[in-house]
Amino acid sequence: MNLQTIKNLGIKLTKHKIVILQLFDSYRHLDANQIHALLIGQGTNISLATIYRVLSNFEAKNIIIRHSFKEDQSTYELVRPNEHHDHLICIKCNLVIEFFDSKIEQLQEQIATKNKFKIVNHHLNLFGICEKCFSTDYISDVNVI
Amino acid sequence: MNLQTIKNLGIKLTKHKIVILQLFDSYRHLDANQIHALLIGQGTNISLATIYRVLSNFEAKNIIIRHSFKEDQSTYELVRPNEHHDHLICIKCNLVIEFFDSKIEQLQEQIATKNKFKIVNHHLNLFGICEKCFSTDYISDVNVI
DNA sequence: GTGTGTGCAAAGCCTTTGCAGTTAT
């Protein structure tokens, strides 16, 4: 993520915002707790409150997007312009695979049109068991996604 | 919803369970608060705790399904066997339209296979503006969905 | 300098749970 791009959006850049952005270069999908643990782990002192504030700020500016993969915790992901995609999520190890299918996108538009809806956004989440978990039949490693 | 069917699942039928089931005959999608408000409104004394317990119970027995239409509150819907469908949700008035597209279902399976995933379930939610909200440009009525 | 960002602790909100009493079968 280009820092100048962020600045141009009128966002004040702080140490914390920068390290959070950098995390998203390494991990595609993160929740607030994972961010907190990773930063504390690498010696960065930051409070959960700040993390939530940064995430809200980024979300409002459309820098990140918020997902509901899990029932009770939001997962965040960097927005990459013109790179919309959907997700396959392993319910055992949390592995997330991104995919894009133009045919599905097209069909969604048709459905919206037929129902006189103007689509603003959509979530297509396929929950299942990944190859590894299926073959081992137990949770080998829980992914930080 | 046939009450005998419920009993056959080994569920003890109480007054509360019955009135909650009846609500779902009138409203396709309800959250815990809406259920509480509707029941209190019709003179049924029931606590939120009980509502959550009944909903958990029903969900475990696959009588209802839990959705994440909203970020911070679960929405529940009766499971109608062999009637899987997805949702169009109006972000202004909460109108929910159900749809089913076998082509999309088929494409999802293909994607899963290609990624060596075994799909357990999926959510396809299309968020947008319904015809009514689009034409009036304001929230006329917020739907209890 | 001045408007933002930050940590801490407290509070909010949805949801779950312990306990003692009640109900369905």
Add this chain to the structure above:
DNA sequence: ATAACTGCAAAGGCTTTGCACACAC
């Protein structure tokens, strides 16, 4: 009879917020 259900109040987990201080521009 007995296992399941219920209300109440308390607690849990994620998220937000008030306040006083610190930092970016």
